Amino acid sequence: MRLNEKVAIITGGSRGIGKETALLFAKEGAKIVIGDFDTSAGEDTVNEIRRTLGEATFIQVNVIDIHLVQQMINKTVEMYGRIDILVNNAGITRDAFLTKISTEDWEQVIAVNLSGVFNCTRAVAPVMISQGSGRILNASSVVGIYGNIGQTNYAATKAGVIGMTRSWAKELGKKGITVNAVAPGFIMTDMTAKVPEKVLKMMAEKTPLGRLGQPLDVANAYLFLASDDASYINGAVLSVDGGLVL
DSSP: OTTTTOEEEEETTTSHHHHHHHHHHHHTTOEEEEEESOHHHHHHHHHHHHHHTOOEEEEEOOTTOHHHHHHHHHHHHHHHSOOOEEEEOOOOOOOBOTTTOOHHHHHHHIIIIIIHHHHHHHHHHHHHHHHTOEEEEEEOOTHHHHOOTTBHHHHHHHHHHHHHHHHHHHHHGGGTEEEEEEEEOSBOSTTGGGSOHHHHHHHHHHSTTSSOBOHHHHHHHHHHHHSGGGTTOOSOEEEESTTTTO
């Protein structure tokens, strides 16, 4: 029970990596708050946790909306009195080549993947500072490290998340708060389900481990960074990619 009695907010926690992280954290004793735009999927995940694993609550939120984000933080503090972990997992893709990407798709990805992480972290920081402790975990990506064709907007946000992670680690470390990022490779989720099979096969062949990742691979990385085992890790970017970027 590495997260026993810890209170964890997981944005985008209704499916994929977020859901797997919520289930794993609950199994390890955490009280889970899933913040997600998808009410149906979010409530399904909460009910699954409640049936077999422990305590969970769903709060509908759009991470673009700073007022809804603040309400999520306030409601969590009202329920539990503290927030120990924030996993900034919510994210979207709108892939296109540079010359074909629309302004709308650029701005939407920036809003969710970059500004959304900023909004949630800025809102939770005062709570964690007052506690003198906290774990902030941000979803980056290997494409934020080395780029990717057709993902200008996505790669820009994930590179930006790394920059924010390292800045916040320096600002908040002295307050007892660690800030780290996880950079997944190609993980089998709803997002990658849109990728052509031949491309997925090619990426698996390029990966030294010879396979694509599973959501649990990333959830395990989040668990480690959220636990006391990682108390001296701050400002790190942990690649979970099977060696793809070597």
